Amino acid sequence: MSSTNGPKNPYVQPLASVPPAPAVESSEEEHFIVRDPDGTAHVIGTQRETVILDPTTGERHFIKTRELMRSSDNRLLLNPGEDQVFRCDECGAQSVSHYSVKICAGCFLPRHAACMHALDEQTYLCKACFKHYRLRRFIQWIFSLIR
Numbered sequence: 001m002s003s004t005n006g007p008k009n010p011y012v013q014p015l016a017s018v019p020p021a022p023a024v025e026s027s028e029e030e031h032f033i034v035r036d037p038d039g040t041a042h043v044i045g046t047q048r049e050t051v052i053l054d055p056t057t058g059e060r061h062f063i064k065t066r067e068l069m070r071s072s073d074n075r076l077l078l079n080p081g082e083d084q085v086f087r088c089d090e091c092g093a094q095s096v097s098h099y100s101v102k103i104c105a106g107c108f109l110p111r112h113a114a115c116m117h118a119l120d121e122q123t124y125l126c127k128a129c130f131k132h133y134r135l136r137r138f139i140q141w142i143f144s145l146i147r
């Protein structure tokens with residue numbers, strides 16, 4: 001029996017020659033954003049989860065994408081939202097990882113270790129605090145000469 005004479009079965013005949021495109025069933029995006037006190041925002045990580053439904057097979061595809069950022073001191077920010085990232089007010093660098101940061105012994109603000117003055121292996125001073133420290137040392141020296 002030939003199929004060209006009888007009524008066509010709508011379940012067998014394709015509606016169009018192009019197969020239907022896979023439909024996105026659900027999509028979820030999570031962005032990790034750092035907002036500075038002046039309002040500027042920096043994205044430090046993104047996570048996407050997409051479920052795609054294949055209409056021809058009924059198969060579901062789960063796609064999970066994690067976009068990680070590299071910090072300005074060349075470290076990968078593996079746990080955005082958990083790892084601390086800093087800004088160095090001395091040179092203006094954003095998203096500095098804790099590996100490169102020291103806390104000033106004078107004002108207790110974080111800065112690049114390279115942007116600070118090291119008094120010894122544990123004690124670091126920012127530029128402003130180092131100026132005060134040097135002035136205080138100079139005044140102490142002057143007084144030591146007078147005595």
Ligand SMILES: [Zn+2]
Nearest residue numbers: 088091112115
């Ligand atoms: Zn710096």
Ligand SMILES: [Zn+2]
Nearest residue numbers: 104107126129
């Ligand atoms: Zn300081």
